[in-house]
Amino acid sequence: MIEFSAAEIAALTGGILVGTDPALPAVTVTSAATDSRECVPGSLFVAKPGEESDGHLFVGAAFERGAVLALAEHEVAGPDGAPFAAVVVPDAVLAMGALAAETVRRLRAHGEVTVIGITGSAGKTTTKDLLAGILATQAPTVAPRGSYNGEVGVPLTVFEADWDTRYLVIEMGATKPGHIAYLASLVQPDVGVVLGVGSAHAGEFGGVENIARAKGELFEALSTAGTAVINADDERVLAMRHRTSARTAFFSASDDFAAEGSDVVRARNSTTTPDGSPSFTLVFPDGSEYDVVSPLLGLHHTTNLLAAATAAYEVGCAPASIAAGLRTLAASSRWRMERTERADGVTVINDAYNANPESMRAALRTLAELGRARHRRTWAVLGEMLELGDRSIEEHDLLGRVVVRLNISKLICVGPNTRALFNGAVLEGSWGSEAVHVDDALAAERMLAAELEPGDIVLFKSSNGAGLRFLGDRIAGNQPAGTPADAPVGRPGPPSADSEAGSGPAASGKAQQP
Numbered sequence: 001m002i003e004f005s006a007a008e009i010a011a012l013t014g015g016i017l018v019g020t021d022p023a024l025p026a027v028t029v030t031s032a033a034t035d036s037r038e039c040v041p042g043s044l045f046v047a048k049p050g051e052e053s054d055g056h057l058f059v060g061a062a063f064e065r066g067a068v069l070a071l072a073e074h075e076v077a078g079p080d081g082a083p084f085a086a087v088v089v090p091d092a093v094l095a096m097g098a099l100a101a102e103t104v105r106r107l108r109a110h111g112e113v114t115v116i117g118i119t120g121s122a123g124k125t126t127t128k129d130l131l132a133g134i135l136a137t138q139a140p141t142v143a144p145r146g147s148y149n150g151e152v153g154v155p156l157t158v159f160e161a162d163w164d165t166r167y168l169v170i171e172m173g174a175t176k177p178g179h180i181a182y183l184a185s186l187v188q189p190d191v192g193v194v195l196g197v198g199s200a201h202a203g204e205f206g207g208v209e210n211i212a213r214a215k216g217e218l219f220e221a222l223s224t225a226g227t228a229v230i231n232a233d234d235e236r237v238l239a240m241r242h243r244t245s246a247r248t249a250f251f252s253a254s255d256d257f258a259a260e261g262s263d264v265v266r267a268r269n270s271t272t273t274p275d276g277s278p279s280f281t282l283v284f285p286d287g288s289e290y291d292v293v294s295p296l297l298g299l300h301h302t303t304n305l306l307a308a309a310t311a312a313y314e315v316g317c318a319p320a321s322i323a324a325g326l327r328t329l330a331a332s333s334r335w336r337m338e339r340t341e342r343a344d345g346v347t348v349i350n351d352a353y354n355a356n357p358e359s360m361r362a363a364l365r366t367l368a369e370l371g372r373a374r375h376r377r378t379w380a381v382l383g384e385m386l387e388l389g390d391r392s393i394e395e396h397d398l399l400g401r402v403v404v405r406l407n408i409s410k411l412i413c414v415g416p417n418t419r420a421l422f423n424g425a426v427l428e429g430s431w432g433s434e435a436v437h438v439d440d441a442l443a444a445e446r447m448l449a450a451e452l453e454p455g456d457i458v459l460f461k462s463s464n465g466a467g468l469r470f471l472g473d474r475i476a477g478n479q480p481a482g483t484p485a486d487a488p489v490g491r492p493g494p495p496s497a498d499s500e501a502g503s504g505p506a507a508s509g510k511a512q513q514p
Helices: 006-013 055-064 092-110 124-136 153-159 179-187 208-215 235-243 301-314 319-328 357-374 389-405 416-428 441-451 468-476 499-503
Strands: 016-018 031-033 043-047 069-072 086-088 114-119 167-171 191-194 227-231 247-252 263-272 278-283 289-293 338-341 347-350 378-382 410-414 435-438 457-461
Touching: 006 016, 006 069, 006 086, 006 092, 031 153, 043 055, 043 092, 055 069, 069 092, 092 153, 092 179, 114 124, 114 179, 114 301, 124 167, 124 301, 124 319, 153 167, 153 179, 167 179, 179 208, 191 301, 208 235, 227 235, 227 301, 247 301, 263 301, 278 301, 278 319, 289 319, 301 319, 347 357, 347 468, 357 378, 357 389, 357 457, 378 389, 378 441, 378 468, 389 410, 389 416, 389 435, 410 416, 410 441, 416 435, 435 441, 441 468, 457 468
Parallel strands: 031 043, 043 069, 069 086, 114 167, 114 191, 191 227, 227 247, 247 263, 347 457, 378 410, 378 457, 410 435
Antiparallel strands: 016 086, 263 278, 278 289, 338 347
């Protein structure tokens, strides 16, 4: 983080300095955190309210770890009764945004920095990981940790940048119209990437068309000097080219798409290997071609690979370097088609970080292809797709039918709200024990422990809030350190033993958005 003095922070955020030290205005911060456990000497601790806890309760802990200033919504008294040094503001999250916007402004004034914004209904985090991996081989690059993509996560990502940063990759999510416009106003992206428009969170947005309008806010935020990177294979994204004054660049897995006067990056002969890895010939606008086999899992990742390649090409990376990166880079963020080969021959695919009808179908197609290619039995352990609104029952019913049509060997529907998923499978022709419904993931775990056999492939897929990623970790033997062996899964879980988990960026819902 570039340095800010307490006086500068107060001026930028419209806050009031509180504290007893007369030298307080000159105190400088060199890092920022919303979790007191991540504070180090020189930190700014952002004490924001969370869904399950309140960061103001942890101001003392933050100062014990080295924080020198709090950004808070009210004074917090220390052990001696005097207030901790703080900038008090009406809204700590908005104040973070103001500080992030000034950070980007100063970085641009200092030297050359390119900001790339990425949004879409699915694939944002994987694309971010791929692009950051390519750019990092060229120059200092900053990208979000995990899925930091909201009003908290974007500023935290910006705060990771310093004077040497050449590329700043920003993932942008939204829970309603206007969110992406706000995030774009903070970072003023030079390049905007829209991956696709799906039905995830259609209930919150009031329909897919509203989702499309929200995602297109990124293109509207670009200046005439910017570049809009457009998925030409998604008709809703393709229509967004009329919503920007920036130059346009496209990516497509089709040879049929043409855009006069614009760059088009293509994937020719797109397929998967017997191991499920995307394979294609990558064709650049300069005519160069490279064969690419990615370590990612599933044909649907071709979109993410093309998007990363196009963005990298547009900021000046050499085609050969881009192709080399795509051949080696995997998603560095967890629970995204994460494959584990157990010693007994069982393959576990943990894709339970997020789910919507489109990503569910893509994951199931990958599972079915892997089973057919290797003549192996397949299991789909599926949890609820959240935030689908009035379409929830219909979409779960349709998904159950897809499982049967793909000839998945075994289906386990986990949780009380997956009954429509189970019913859809039964009505489509599942019989006997091919499809089962269980109340929670502990019941699913017992079934898997009893029935999994060497050679089986098991997919775990659900929305984040359904928690199946923890069950996937247990079955794979990848349970993270510190996760209780009996952590509840199959339904939203409680915060960790340190209740501050309820006030951090992930728990707040403001850092990880669709």
